[in-house]
Amino acid sequence: MMPAQLRVAVVQFAPKLGQVKANIAKAGQLCKGLRPRSVDLVCFPEMIFSGYVFPDTAAITPYLEHPHTGPTSTFCAELARSLECFVVAGYPEKLEAHEHAPPLGGDALSFHQPRIGANSAVMYGPTGERVGGYRKTNLFKADLPWAVSGTGFTTMTLPHPLGPTTLAICNDLNVQDPAVWESLEDGPYELAQHCIRSGTRLLILLNAWLHPDEEGEGEEESVSDSSDHTIPEQIEDADEMEPSWKVMNYWAMRLNPLWATVRNATNESDKKPGERKLHDEVLVVICNRFGDEGGKRFAGSSVLMSLRRGSGRPRVLHLMGQREEGVSVWTAKMAVQ
Numbered sequence: 520m521m522p523a524q525l526r527v528a529v530v531q532f533a534p535k536l537g538q539v540k541a542n543i544a545k546a547g548q549l550c551k552g553l554r555p556r557s558v559d560l561v562c563f564p565e566m567i568f569s570g571y572v573f574p575d576t577a578a579i580t581p582y583l584e585h586p587h588t589g590p591t592s593t594f595c596a597e598l599a600r601s602l603e604c605f606v607v608a609g610y611p612e613k614l615e616a617h618e619h620a621p622p623l624g625g626d627a628l629s630f631h632q633p634r635i636g637a638n639s640a641v642m643y644g645p646t647g648e649r650v651g652g653y654r655k656t657n658l659f660k661a662d663l664p665w666a667v668s669g670t671g672f673t674t675m676t677l678p679h680p681l682g683p684t685t686l687a688i689c690n691d692l693n694v695q696d697p698a699v700w701e702s703l704e705d706g707p708y709e710l711a712q713h714c715i716r717s718g719t720r721l722l723i724l725l726n727a728w729l730h731p732d733e734e735g736e737g738e739e740e741s742v743s744d745s746s747d748h749t750i751p752e753q754i755e756d757a758d759e760m761e762p763s764w765k766v767m768n769y770w771a772m773r774l775n776p777l778w779a780t781v782r783n784a785t786n787e788s789d790k791k792p793g794e795r796k797l798h799d800e801v802l803v804v805i806c807n808r809f810g811d812e813g814g815k816r817f818a819g820s821s822v823l824m825s826l827r828r829g830s831g832r833p834r835v836l837h838l839m840g841q842r843e844e845g846v847s848v849w850t851a852k853m854a855v856q
Contacts, residue, residue: 523680525721525802525853528553528561529821532844533810536570537582543568543594549846556603558848559680562806563608564821565689565727566638568594572813573611575629576636576665583613583636586652592641600647605681609688609725611666612639612654620667629664638666640686640725642675651675651686657709659690672710674717680853682720685713689726692773703775711776719801720853724770726807730816730841731765760840762820770805770822771833777801777826778833800827802851809842823849 530549534542546563553561565571568591573579584591591610599606613636620634638655654669655662674685691710694700698707706712714722771778803826809819819841825834837849 523853524850525560525680526558526848526850527804527823528558528846528848529804529806529823529839530561530563530567530846531807531809531819531821531839532567533808533817533842534567534570534812536572536812538570539568539582539590542570543590546594547598549844550598550602553602553846553848555601558602558604560604560723560804561598561602561606562723562725562804563595563606564806564808565609565640565725566611567591567608567725567808569611570812571727571808571817572661572815573665574813576632576634579611579636579665583611586612586639586641587649589613592643592649595641595643596647596649599643599645603645605642605644605650605677607640607642607686607723607725609638609640609727612637612652614667618667623663627664632664634665634667636665636667637669638662638688639669640688642686650677653686653688655688655691657691657693657695662690672713672717674713674719677721682853683718684721684723685710685717685719686723686725689724689728692724692770703772706776708773708776711774714774714777714801722774722801722803724803724805726805728766728770728807728818730818731763731769733815758840759819759842762822762838763818763841766818766820767805767822767835767838770803771824771826774803774826774833777803777828778830780829780831799829800825800853802826802853809844819843821847823851825851 569582591608595606595608623630641652642650644650656669658668674683677684803824805822807821809817821839823837836851
């Protein structure tokens with residue numbers, strides 16, 4: 520294998536809820552320093568231009584977007600074309616009438632409205648063409664009143680240097696109902712196992728992940744009994760320009776099969792017919808937002824990790840602070856067959 524450089528631009532900022540035009544203008548301003556062909560991939564977080572905290576279907580309806588012609592798609596296509604690279608971003612997708620789902624029901628009034636959208640992501644390529652999309656599979660509680668879940672994880676085969684790329688959104692890291700997380704050894708780890716089965720080399724996670732002080736994803740799950748070490752423990756810094764090690768440690772823990780020691784990792788001999796070749800290393804880009812919205816605070820701390828099978832420890836290559844605004848351009852070596 521010959522090494523190749525992957526150049527990723529991660530955009531992190533605090534959007535304003537419902538101010539789509541202003542948020543897009545902000546993103547464009549932050550990206551002004553990027554030059555054509557200076558990066559291979561630009562990442563924006565989950566629902567970055569609409570904001571994330573909408574209480575029900577009625578509240579989010581004005582911001583639902585067509586997957587080909589909405590403001591997120593238009594912006595990403597133009598940016599991809601101008602930079603001659605891939606661009607990916609999350610957005611609230613407007614579903615066709617036949618895709619709508621009935622209300623979930625229950626005590627909350629928000630669960631008595633039909634679900635007419637999806638928490639989605641879209642990717643555009645270097646000539647401005649739409650490469651593909653994805654709908655969040657494992658919905659967070661804030662998605663449930665209005666969103667229909669996706670049908671499962673998918674992996675796209677993209678040109679060098681990206682290769683087999685899996686796109687996921689935030690709570691996809693967590694266990695999917697009705698399954699229950701059993702233990703660090705047994706998981707289940709749906710997203711990590713998909714990456715193994717699909718031969719993923721690059722995993723992109725677009726997040727609106729809450730600060731650990733908030734009631735959020737993964738709050739009830741602990742890594743204190745881990746026999747393998749994740750990211751080295753560091754004291755949480757009160758300076759929010761520093762990253763949240765607690766959040767990054769949790770993200771790494773939820774991808775445990777991609778870096779676990781051999782005794783815990785899925786054996787290559789267990790590979791099923793039709794599965795792609797398993798790569799020893801997966802690069803993981805986690806692009807998160809920060810800011811306060813709907814009484815919730817988001818964690819920032821975007822990160823690029825290298826997860827190598829059997830290594831027993833994830834490796835942090837690059838990271839951002841909890842409230843660090845800007846575009847970070849990161850490079851990492853990827854093996855090319």
